[in-house]
Amino acid sequence: MKFICLTFLIIYGITDSRSEQYEVVGFVDPVFAVAGEDVILPCSVKPSISVEDMRVEWFRSDLKDSQLVHLYEDHEDGNAEQIESYRGRTELTHQELERGNASLRLSSVRVSDEGRYKCFIQSKSWYDDVTVDVSVEAVGRPPVITVDGFDDSGGLHLQCDSEGWNPEPVLEWLNREGVRLSSETTETHRNTDGFSVRHTITVYERNSKIHCRIRLRHHMLETQIITSNKRFNPGRTSIILISAVFVLVVIAGMLIAACVRKNRELGQLNNENRKIEREHDDLQKEKSRMQQECGRLQNVRSRIQQEFSSEHDQLEQEKSRIQQEMKTGKEDK
Numbered sequence: 626m627k628f629i630c631l632t633f634l635i636i637y638g639i640t641d642s643r644s645e646q647y648e649v650v651g652f653v654d655p656v657f658a659v660a661g662e663d664v665i666l667p668c669s670v671k672p673s674i675s676v677e678d679m680r681v682e683w684f685r686s687d688l689k690d691s692q693l694v695h696l697y698e699d700h701e702d703g704n705a706e707q708i709e710s711y712r713g714r715t716e717l718t719h720q721e722l723e724r725g726n727a728s729l730r731l732s733s734v735r736v737s738d739e740g741r742y743k744c745f746i747q748s749k750s751w752y753d754d755v756t757v758d759v760s761v762e763a764v765g766r767p768p769v770i771t772v773d774g775f776d777d778s779g780g781l782h783l784q785c786d787s788e789g790w791n792p793e794p795v796l797e798w799l800n801r802e803g804v805r806l807s808s809e810t811t812e813t814h815r816n817t818d819g820f821s822v823r824h825t826i827t828v829y830e831r832n833s834k835i836h837c838r839i840r841l842r843h844h845m846l847e848t849q850i851i852t853s854n855k856r857f858n859p860g861r862t863s864i865i866l867i868s869a870v871f872v873l874v875v876i877a878g879m880l881i882a883a884c885v886r887k888n889r890e891l892g893q894l895n896n897e898n899r900k901i902e903r904e905h906d907d908l909q910k911e912k913s914r915m916q917q918e919c920g921r922l923q924n925v926r927s928r929i930q931q932e933f934s935s936e937h938d939q940l941e942q943e944k945s946r947i948q949q950e951m952k953t954g955k956e957d958k
């Protein structure tokens with residue numbers, strides 16, 4: 626399409642040299658935009674003629690795939706093919722088009738709007754374009770300092786994070802006197818939201834203020850942390866730990882001793898119990914032996930009683946026999 630136009634233009638140019646007087650102009654310098662604010666991307670035809678009947682196309686020449694930012698054609702805006710992220714944020718002032726002004730208003734600028742734009746204007750008889758570079762300045766979030774632990778030598782590990790900057794900001798650590806401290810590790814990531822930075826440092830100063838400062842041109846954001854003069858002494862921690870362990874060992878020892886003593890007492894009681902049981906058995910045996918003896922003695926007694934009573938009977942018989950004899954003796958006399 627452009628090729629056909631170009632061919633057409635060359636042919637037209639030969640026949641009508643008047644069209645060569647027109648050119649599309651913008652800014653030589655890049656346009657600075659501030660994230661969140663609106664920006665005008667300048668583009669106009671010189672000398673000024675109305676572009677109302679022309680085709681005005683704004684596109685991103687630095688992007689590979691879809692490139693359309695804003696299209697004006699057949700007296701109206703046609704943004705069906707527009708890049709998604711520009712939806713509802715672009716505007717051409719139609720009165721200005723009459724004056725040859727095809728500047729694009731881009732509202733609530735984002736970091737992702739940074740890049741190279743082309744303003745392409747085409748009439749039946751000619752076309753031209755101009756490149757407009759846009760750089761976006763975004764002031765990020767205030768830095769956040771995180772205490773990321775301490776080491777054996779009492780050093781305090783600090784980490785400072787901040788995100789949403791564009792272009793890349795400068796992050797630095799400062800002590801109470803404002804002297805720069807060099808970061809241990811530095812990380813920078815870039816996404817559509819801008820740059821995020823993370824620096825770490827190990828601090829040995831006590832009772833001091835440490836600042837994390839982020840600068841971008843004349844913008845500056847800062848956060849501070851106050852390190853206490855209490856040492857994060859790992860020695861003390863281990864003493865506390867050792868004491869705790871010692872106390873635990875002592876308690877455990879006492880418990881074990883108590884258990885052992887209880888066990889020993891229990892054993893003694895058991896022994897005692899067994900002895901008593903044994904004695905009880907002995908006594909039982911003695912008792913049954915006594916009972917046997919008692920039974921035997923009773924037998925003896927009853928036997929003696931029997932003997933005695935039979936003796937008695939014999940004697941009684943003897944006695945009555947003698948009395949009988951005496952009676953008969955008297956009668957004989």
Ligand SMILES: *[C@@H]1O[C@H](CO)[C@@H](O)[C@H](O)[C@H]1NC(C)=O
Pocket residue numbers: 665717718721726727728729730
């Ligand atoms: C072109 O139009 C824009 C608004 O779309 C305006 O801000 C700008 O001042 C105009 N430029 C000139 C040179 O008139």
